[in-house]
Amino acid sequence: MGNEAIARGVVEAGASVVTGYPGTPSSEVIETLQRLGQGLGIYVEWAVNERVAFEIAYGAAIAGARSMATMKAPGLNVAADPIVSAAYGGVDAGLVVLVADDPGPHTTQTEQDSRWFAHVAKLPMITPSSPQEAKDFTVKGFLLSEALSLPVFLRTTTRVNHAVGEVVTGEHSEPRWARGFRKQVERFVRAGMSWNLERHRWLNKQLARAELVAEELGLNRVEGSGELCVVTEGSAYNYVVEALGELGLGARVIKLGLLHPFPRSFVSRALTGCERVVVVEELDPYVETMVKKLVAEEERLRHLIVLGKDEGLLPLEGELGPGLVRAALAKAAGLEYEPVRRESPRAPPRPPPLCPGCPHRGTYLGILIGISRAGYRRDEVPVFGDIGCYALSVGEPLRAIWTEHSMGASISMAVGLKLAGFRNPVVATIGDSTFFHAGVQPLIEAVHKRVDILVVVLDNQVVAMTGHQATPAWPRTETGRETKPVRLEEVIRSIGVDNLVIVDPENVDEVADAVAKLLRTPGVNVVIARRPCALLDARLHGVRRRYRVVEEKCTGCNACIAATGCPALYRTPGGKVAIMEADCLGCGICTRFCPYNAIVPVEEETR
Amino acid sequence: MTKVVNILVASVGGQGGLTLSRVIAAAAVMAGYSVRTGETLGMAQRFGSVKSYVRIGVDTPVYSPVFEPGEADILVGMEVAEAYRNHHYLRPMGLAVLSTEEKPPISVSLGKAEPVTMKKLIEALESHGAEIIIINAPRLAREAGNPRAANMVLLGAMNAAKRILPDNAVEEAIRAILRGKRAETSIKAYYLGKEYTGKHKPSKEHWEDKAHASEQT
Numbered sequence A: 001m002g003n004e005a006i007a008r009g010v011v012e013a014g015a016s017v018v019t020g021y022p023g024t025p026s027s028e029v030i031e032t033l034q035r036l037g038q039g040l041g042i043y044v045e046w047a048v049n050e051r052v053a054f055e056i057a058y059g060a061a062i063a064g065a066r067s068m069a070t071m072k073a074p075g076l077n078v079a080a081d082p083i084v085s086a087a088y089g090g091v092d093a094g095l096v097v098l099v100a101d102d103p104g105p106h107t108t109q110t111e112q113d114s115r116w117f118a119h120v121a122k123l124p125m126i127t128p129s130s131p132q133e134a135k136d137f138t139v140k141g142f143l144l145s146e147a148l149s150l151p152v153f154l155r156t157t158t159r160v161n162h163a164v165g166e167v168v169t170g171e172h173s174e175p176r177w178a179r180g181f182r183k184q185v186e187r188f189v190r191a192g193m194s195w196n197l198e199r200h201r202w203l204n205k206q207l208a209r210a211e212l213v214a215e216e217l218g219l220n221r222v223e224g225s226g227e228l229c230v231v232t233e234g235s236a237y238n239y240v241v242e243a244l245g246e247l248g249l250g251a252r253v254i255k256l257g258l259l260h261p262f263p264r265s266f267v268s269r270a271l272t273g274c275e276r277v278v279v280v281e282e283l284d285p286y287v288e289t290m291v292k293k294l295v296a297e298e299e300r301l302r303h304l305i306v307l308g309k310d311e312g313l314l315p316l317e318g319e320l321g322p323g324l325v326r327a328a329l330a331k332a333a334g335l336e337y338e339p340v341r342r343e344s345p346r347a348p349p350r351p352p353p354l355c356p357g358c359p360h361r362g363t364y365l366g367i368l369i370g371i372s373r374a375g376y377r378r379d380e381v382p383v384f385g386d387i388g389c390y391a392l393s394v395g396e397p398l399r400a401i402w403t404e405h406s407m408g409a410s411i412s413m414a415v416g417l418k419l420a421g422f423r424n425p426v427v428a429t430i431g432d433s434t435f436f437h438a439g440v441q442p443l444i445e446a447v448h449k450r451v452d453i454l455v456v457v458l459d460n461q462v463v464a465m466t467g468h469q470a471t472p473a474w475p476r477t478e479t480g481r482e483t484k485p486v487r488l489e490e491v492i493r494s495i496g497v498d499n500l501v502i503v504d505p506e507n508v509d510e511v512a513d514a515v516a517k518l519l520r521t522p523g524v525n526v527v528i529a530r531r532p533c534a535l536l537d538a539r540l541h542g543v544r545r546r547y548r549v550v551e552e553k554c555t556g557c558n559a560c561i562a563a564t565g566c567p568a569l570y571r572t573p574g575g576k577v578a579i580m581e582a583d584c585l586g587c588g589i590c591t592r593f594c595p596y597n598a599i600v601p602v603e604e605e606t607r
Numbered sequence B: 001m002t003k004v005v006n007i008l009v010a011s012v013g014g015q016g017g018l019t020l021s022r023v024i025a026a027a028a029v030m031a032g033y034s035v036r037t038g039e040t041l042g043m044a045q046r047f048g049s050v051k052s053y054v055r056i057g058v059d060t061p062v063y064s065p066v067f068e069p070g071e072a073d074i075l076v077g078m079e080v081a082e083a084y085r086n087h088h089y090l091r092p093m094g095l096a097v098l099s100t101e102e103k104p105p106i107s108v109s110l111g112k113a114e115p116v117t118m119k120k121l122i123e124a125l126e127s128h129g130a131e132i133i134i135i136n137a138p139r140l141a142r143e144a145g146n147p148r149a150a151n152m153v154l155l156g157a158m159n160a161a162k163r164i165l166p167d168n169a170v171e172e173a174i175r176a177i178l179r180g181k182r183a184e185t186s187i188k189a190y191y192l193g194k195e196y197t198g199k200h201k202p203s204k205e206h207w208e209d210k211a212h213a214s215e216q217t
């Protein structure tokens, strides 16, 4: 997998400090290193959020340790502040920031095109197209970073991070640890405005050398020849190569590995002799804009016709695929091309549900019932959501959350709503890891500004959505490193909330009563709904018990499914309900909703 | 044209569709082929629709990890509704290897959508001339002593029909990815699927196994 290849590159480069915050499609880099890493003796741990991750990596790199920070695109925004300043300070050893974009999008809130961020931060950015390049470019990223004394972005997309393919590996190198940290205030103290001006000049000088170094590292290349030229990068390159073969088109493929600074002289040389230039890239016309600028500025290229997104050749949204690229290249080359059209079958929708036994199901049912018990209709009390598995509560049948915006925004947006004069109570729901990541400051804001708000922290004690990573509450990390667990309730209490109760989400009525009471109590009130992620718990400790439906008792009223939406429940051809025993994780929540007591635990002996 | 084999694995999250695609990919690498897979991981994909693409370049490098509808040589359907959702990926006269397992999506359980029956799936596949293998993969997996190895049963069935991957490469790949006892029972499941398919040529004519829905455990 591309991410495993990046992990391999980290080992080959001898990085000693690797950190990040989980986020699809970037998470497997650190996971792989953690799995293989005990023997490596390097520091590979999750950080509380992306900015902290970057700052840790930066702190290591200014002391001569090769380091890496990994994140998905929205995480880059969280880390933006320290990254932009780091361009002025520079590094004393390679620092590579992996940022994984998600055209599609498959698992991300936006289709952010992080290539533009390289411009904002004024830092070099490189991008691989294949698992092999994912490894090679990671190593080269460290070399580029050291050659320029600047942090370097390794920008990937899902189809590279998660693509599996053959990879030829290289040699391990010894981890490079800190050599020492020398006091250089003009580099590292951003309070001096004249220093900042000076460092900005320095930064521009470094950037000007990037193309030359990239050339030495072989990051850009030209394949094939012809008057039809295709400029491409990243995963789009793969579609281009195959499309040209399938269309039987001869063309010159200009493949960019360096995205920023734009390799101007390389592209200028490569375009010599071209007539028609097609730019194939995902999301925004980033490369296209650069190519058009170049063509406009250079006399001898001015006759070129450049085709891309501006010309409507390819869409601005969604990911590319072989079909889109084939059609675009055929059109650009003036070929007749009839794509195979296949209607998508009308299959019953299967949006991802909360897992069987998921504690979030009980929490949201408790919140919704609690809203009624407090005397409100469901549509009178907004439930703010946050980033995590629990956002799946938006689906049928719970339809619980009203928003899911960005890490931590549940609390701050709820605060904003109240401050704007909204009269009804509001509920903010946030997971434990998301709370540690970006929920603490919003809660401080709520307490300090005396806003009436109910915050429900869904504490499943793990970063579940991205594959079960550690939270600050863990007593040891994935690599076995002993930690001091940070206790959620202690943090919350110390902020000064008015009321704090801890409930068990499997007891829906306990949750509902707490919610009902606190919705009628002024102040900042917090409910911690605590129970470990059902999937992880079953994996670690086995399934406590399972449930079954007594066929004779079941009337087929469907109340259990309509209330819980648990995917282990299904309708039988006989019009009743049954439980897929292998999937049931034994939370027992469905039993509460069966009016006929038809759902019972499976007896030990019959299991 | 050079030879690339496109395989689409359609499954419900948690069934082992991703493991299957990784085993196929690893076996293909061990057999000396070029390979790419495309899949979406992460997100709470348990019980959601999962589609993974596997592309094997027998005598040519592959680049793209994905392919378009109508371009799959083989559709591996681990679940009836998911096989149906993706049947348009199969090229005309392609091979469909189907498990009888059903996991009704919530939309069906809530009565908001029509369920997909095996009969409907077969009709859809026949409309593009597919060769169809239907196999009670969960049952054979249990026989192999590993209820989670339905994916390997289907791999066995696929390989019995198409002989893409040498057995020793498959064994090696399973051991590399699963390890321990699970690997051995998975290998057993692979051979059960392969033998069963070789012996019975299980197609729709032989599909009488109506017990699948009540036989989920």
Ligand code: SF4
Pocket: A356, A357, A358, A547, A564, A566, A567, A568, A569, A579, A583, A584, A585, A586, A587, A588, A589, A590, A591
């Ligand atoms: S007890 Fe009921 S709600 Fe809980 S996992 Fe089993 S079937 Fe689902």
Ligand code: SF4
Pocket: A549, A553, A554, A555, A556, A557, A558, A559, A560, A561, A576, A577, A593, A594, A595, A596, A597, A598, A599
């Ligand atoms: S709520 Fe009880 S009676 Fe109604 S369908 Fe479910 S199990 Fe059967």
